[in-house]
Amino acid sequence: MAQLNGRPVTVEELAKLALTNYGHFTSFRIEDGCVRGLGLHLDRLIRDCRELFGADLDAGRLRHHIRNAAPATGTATVRVTVFDPAIDPGSPDLARDPHTLVTARAAAGSAPTAFTARTTTYVRDAPEVKSVGLFGSLHHRRAARLNGFDDALFADPTGHVSEGATWNIGLYDGSDVIWPDAACLSGVTMRLLRQAHRHRTMRVRVSDLAGMEAAFATNAAIGVREISRIDGVAFHPAHPIIEALRTAYAAVPPETI
Incomplete structure (x- = not known):
């Protein structure tokens, strides 16, 4: 249609x-x-x-x-x-x-599974806009997949994490959910989760990822999807925070068109 x-x-x-x-x-x-x-x-x-x-x-x-x-x-x-x-x-x-x-x-019928991501230095044009211009994002996703990863995670030239190719990234440090403070698209799923679950927003360097207990991706198509590895840093894909966030997202009341 x-x-x-x-x-x-x-x-x-x-x-x-x-x-x-x-x-x-x-x-x-x-x-x-x-x-x-x-x-x-x-x-x-x-x-x-x-x-x-x-x-x-x-x-x-x-x-x-x-x-x-x-x-x-x-x-x-x-x-x-x-x-x-x-x-x-x-x-x-x-x-x-x-x-x-x-x-x-x-819509996809099966539940999303854990995936891996490779960091790459890239900032989308007008990152606050959900633009139809997907060349850069898909180019980096392709490169990541050709190198044995499932997707690409972007970082700015200063080494701070921003967003995925078509998703926002969230992290868990053992205490709080963390959303990176960076130039990126403010995704709707991320915004709903910010309203539904306690969190902090902070600058996150690529080197900080090793200190996190869990990592996950969000967008409207997948909801919350766990990340099992970023570069050489492994995360527990069955961490309880993932299910807690999925439950919080599922509890958001839908709106009638």
Whole structure:
């Protein structure tokens, strides 16, 4: 299912998005017409649209478009992408008519398993924006996988941990959940967990990882997923904090679209 402003999208419109690659999005898991953190997802779309296009989106129309494209029952992964089909790469400043593309696909059925990550020095362009420009993230993910890891964890040039390729990272030092204080995307799942569980925010160097008891990734598709190893540092994938965070996230009441 793919709809642009509530109607079937054309190949020409999708080609413009693919070839120009300027826009932003949010994605989430929908269960029987409900989404955890839906208001935060809509806020992200509205905020990023002002940043990239200088235009306002209407939350009511966003909900309407999502309802039209998403299944009313069952579970699916929905992505809402905002872009201007009339954009000209030579004059992106004239792209001021953002359209809303809603796509839905089957959600993953199996529970996520523990994974490994390799640190790499990289900061995304405009890291606070959930941009459609995924080249850098996927390039580093590919390199990590070719070197025997499952994914990439980014650190800035000063050696401080920021975020994963498409996820936020959280840590546990034996006392508190720690979210790295860094330039990164403020993920909806991370924000919900910050509200639901005690935590601290602090700068975390790559060298600090060896002193942590547990590490985990969060995003709307996977919820909370344990990390078993970062570089040469191993973590206990069955640490009780992982289940505690999953329980806290599951207790967040979903919002009806």
